[in-house]
Amino acid sequence: MSHHTVTGPATNLDRVLDRNRAFAATDARTEVPALPFLPRQELYLITCLDCRVDPAQVLGIGLGDALVQRNIGGRVTPSVLGDIAYAAYLVGAKAPEGPWFEVAVIHHTDCGSGLLADEPIRRGYAELMGVDERTLADVAVLDPAKTVAADVERVRRAPHIPDRVQVSGHVYDVETGLVTTVVPAGR
Numbered sequence: 001m002s003h004h005t006v007t008g009p010a011t012n013l014d015r016v017l018d019r020n021r022a023f024a025a026t027d028a029r030t031e032v033p034a035l036p037f038l039p040r041q042e043l044y045l046i047t048c049l050d051c052r053v054d055p056a057q058v059l060g061i062g063l064g065d066a067l068v069q070r071n072i073g074g075r076v077t078p079s080v081l082g083d084i085a086y087a088a089y090l091v092g093a094k095a096p097e098g099p100w101f102e103v104a105v106i107h108h109t110d111c112g113s114g115l116l117a118d119e120p121i122r123r124g125y126a127e128l129m130g131v132d133e134r135t136l137a138d139v140a141v142l143d144p145a146k147t148v149a150a151d152v153e154r155v156r157r158a159p160h161i162p163d164r165v166q167v168s169g170h171v172y173d174v175e176t177g178l179v180t181t182v183v184p185a186g187r
């Protein structure tokens with residue numbers, strides 16, 4: 001009679017929890033800014049959730065360096081605008097002397113959101129979510145320099161985000177590993 005025991009991890013996170021214990025054994029967590037949202041590098045990064053585009057690796061962003069918001073494509077959605085507005089509102093309310101963060105929107109080449117330009121993929125996902133196909137077509141990052149410029153404009157035009165928040169746009173090339181600025185910081 002075979003004796004079968006499941007010995008695998010309870011969750012995939014178990015595979016990295018020893019890294020957490022190693023982190024907790026250092027004092028890195030004590031060397032961070034306190035609220036309200038005054039990240040050390042004065043950055044609010046918006047990037048794709050693609051695992052190749054992790055700002056910790058690509059930009060050397062360490063703990064406490066930046067606010068990081070990630071979604072499909074690194075797009076500036078109404079929800080993202082609300083989060084930027086909240087972070088800026090807290091700085092204004094609690095620490096108006098700053099430093100004020102700069103919003104840096106980063107889109108990248110070979111983005112998975114581009115698959116939404118493929119009609120069967122887009123139609124299937126629109127049916128799944130019960131949303132308008134045309135809305136989804138706008139999410140696709142096919143020309144990252146173009147979509148990032150459009151998203152920078154969305155932040156700059158947002159009435160609830162104070163002018164002290166500067167906004168810039170960048171493209172990360174997954175082939176070369178280089179980030180290129182396409183919209184300099186401004187408002």
Ligand SMILES: [Zn+2]
Pocket residue numbers: 048049050072073074108110111112113
């Ligand atoms: Zn992507």
